[in-house]
Amino acid sequence: MKTNKLILLTASALIIVACSSRKKTSTTTTSTPTSTTTPTSTVSSGPVMVLKPNDGINVPGDQELAAIQIQHKDATLAQLKEGYELYSKTACVGCHEAKNIYKRPLEQWKDIVDDMAMKAQITESQKDAVYKYVLAIKATQPK
DSSP states (O other), X not given: OHHHHHHHHHHHHHHHHHHHHSOOOOOOSSOOOOOSSSOEEEOOSSXXXXXXXXXXXXXXXXXXXXXXXXXXXXXXXXXXXXXXXXXXXXXXXXXXXXXXGGGSOHHXXXXXHHXXXXXXXXXXXXXXXXXXXXXXXXXXXXX
């Protein structure tokens, strides 16, 4: 009889522990859009690794600046950030959504930027900023 009580108590304790350790999840009927434009960072024992969004539309940093300065020594981080703002928030999105930078080959971007700059009525300086931003993103495109 004592053995049965001991088995019953042990089984009850295991059930309680198992049930209390499960995470409760709930479902909702509304969906929250996910953003692919905000990079996240993970820290390991080495340097910080920045995960890039799948569409290439991200705020440029030192990595993008170093990449673009190989071909365009005069490029600045401020210029790349201006290009990002124009591309993702003002000039380009005035007519259409920001396009995935990674999808088009590098060779097509000069003509695309030239054509779109006329339609968006941006200055030569702004056009140069957008073009250098795109080149910097393409130069740091993940393999």
